[in-house]
Amino acid sequence: MEVPSSEELLQFLSSCLSQIKWRLKSNSKRRLEIDVLALCTGMRPVVMIDYGGKMPELQNRLLSLLELIREGLPVFKDLKVMVIEDMIYLINVRSLPKFVSSSLDSEPELFFIDLEQDPPKMVTQSKESNLGMQLRSIQKLFSSTFPLDDSNTDTTTVLDEANSSQTSLCIDLSCCLQDTKVTIPTLNGWLLDYPVVYLFGTDHIEEAIYNLSTKSLRLFKVLVCRNGTTEKDSHLEELTSAI
Template identity: 55%
Template sequence: MEVGELEEILRVFESSISQIKWRLKHPSKRRLETDVLALCTETRPVIMVDYGGKMPELQERLCAFLKHCKQESSIFEHLRVMIIEDMIYLIHFRALADFIKSSLKLEIEMLFVDLEKDPPKMITQVEKSSAALELLSAQKLFASVFSADGLNSDPLQNHGIDLTANAGSSLSEPVTSTSSELIDLSCCLQISQVTVPTLNGWLLGYPVVYLFGKEHIDRAIYNLSTKSLHIFQIFICRYV
């Protein structure tokens, strides 16, 4: 991305924050600015917004913010607000589609820790973990919904869920209302039974992904609170 485009992102960012009269505290504003830059440059496909307010006001603010950004610059055209139950994210849907594809092709290395074990242990045979299979189910659901061309709601409609009721019929359509900025994937947790920490570990690119089933939440919390986790990676390079 050229310097001029980065300057335009920052200009539109400031203008949109001002237009919607969003009085963010300075630390939150800096975080949002950094996150928006990461998304627009496709450095990251997803960021979680855990600052700047509470739901549902935060959701409304972010949707209004993106709407104004897109009215001023096409650089923001691929950005959307995504919610999963009480979690809220900003996504670059084209970059997210590529990330999902790479994950399913195992092009992205992920390290898994089984929090159902005491003490927690690294998982070497992922295919034998029921929690890992739930994550795979969630990844396939995301892959069926997101593509580089837009949003496909058919897989969710098969489960009786109308994703486009609030999000518009296609992510590539022009913005006509605040709701067209929103994608609600709360159903993902019901369809796949994946836990939020596991899903976030994958979506947000954490160093390790915590795996545990919903029936073992108490044990996972206990292990996280009382056990130390040390992960070592040894790299051997041979110079000729």
Template identity: 45%
Template sequence: MEFGDSEEALKALDKCLSHIKWRLRPSAKRRLEIDIQSLCTGLRPVVMVDYGGKMPELGKHLCTLLHFARKETTIFLQLRVMVIEDMIYIIHVEGLAEHISLSLNLQPQIFFVDLEQDPPKMILHSEQNTATSELVAIQKQFALLLPSNEGNTGSSLPNTAMTAPNVEASDCNPHGCTLAGEGSGFESSEPIDMSNIVKDTQITLPTINGWLLGYPVVYLFTKDRVADAVFNLSTKSLHIYKILIRRQEATGRKSSEEELMSFTVPYELSQRADKEPWAEAFLTHILAKLESCRQIWMHLRMEVSECYPQAIAL
């Protein structure tokens, strides 16, 4: 993705937001821009959207936005809205397929914080227990539904009838050709509903989110131990890890540092902060991705701060 493509995507995004009359607060719009660019440049395979409203209106807005954005530029072709229960995400289809493939091959290695134990204990993804085995099974189900670079074209994606964008006659292609983003499969405007994959499992959504969002350390607990997990985490000091990034801007425009992602780890399991081996490996992994899109991003760094015990919802 070149700088010009990035500017084109932002202009298309702004135009489509106006077209569908979705009025976002400046901070939410900035967050959406960062999320879209991080997906399109390959820095992230999935982002969780917890700004700009609530379900189902938020889902309708996102689906309609991407529907029209695909008509403006092919940059948005790989982006889809995905839902799992009451959570909503934007995914890069090929990026997520690659993320799943790497995860199944334990690349990079994920560390889990077992919140069912007090004090919490850190374990490797490769260590076998019921929860980690169930996560692997979920990853394999995701893999079956998404196209990959290994010849799998993906099964029929489980769409949900959350929304059908209102398309006016003026939006149709007068030449009878399929417009960017229209058609079947992963180019559909309907959201991908993955709720059934996790419906009958014991693994929790916070664990699935941690993996989907690409965190190096993921909280692990089952549905019947939520109360224990909340207590064990709420009574511990935490380290907050933030990946901060700065975009390249057009000449004369001021560039500000933005948060790409953030996650927490119990203080006792991360006393070396950004010097923890897994933290250094994660930063190296992200910086390697950055090299392929230096035209878009000019700077990336990790920031670690401490958070004292407080009530936490999982």
């Protein structure tokens, strides 16, 4: 079967958005288009959806959208929704296991900014701090949930219970942060493949905020340009950004 072009994918996505009557602002719609293309092309295994509404309405809209696009085009069949506490993500269940496996193999090695120190200090995951070990355990939970080998379906009991009532299109991994001091920003830094991850525990949030607010920060962006566009329509678009 011929793989649809990016323009065909976006036209179909726009049609499905209209069918479910999800009226996104132009900036939010463009972000969704870029995120979906990044997932389908394997550029990113996970994207965070922090636009288009609030939970739980946002989750319901994403699930409705996935039901339509997965039925319409095979290229969307690997996309699912993932929820962690009040954060929601779109994931590619085919590329995410490879990403998690490479993380456990420390390829590449994660670099952290320890925000519990003033001034913040660069550290590596090889320095097995308590937080680093807890993040490692979360990565192992992801590995058991998204195994490289599809025949390996072992998951923790708590995860089975959490997902027992979930639709097959939605995976709730809120349990991954239970009994840890790992914060959402630290988890997102790894999960969204940022070059540097903010490291601080739930008992040091105030110190982390202070240490960030009193330092000069730079915003780094990854910009991409889609192939196949005319020179007139060609322009750089933001794939991801980090501070």
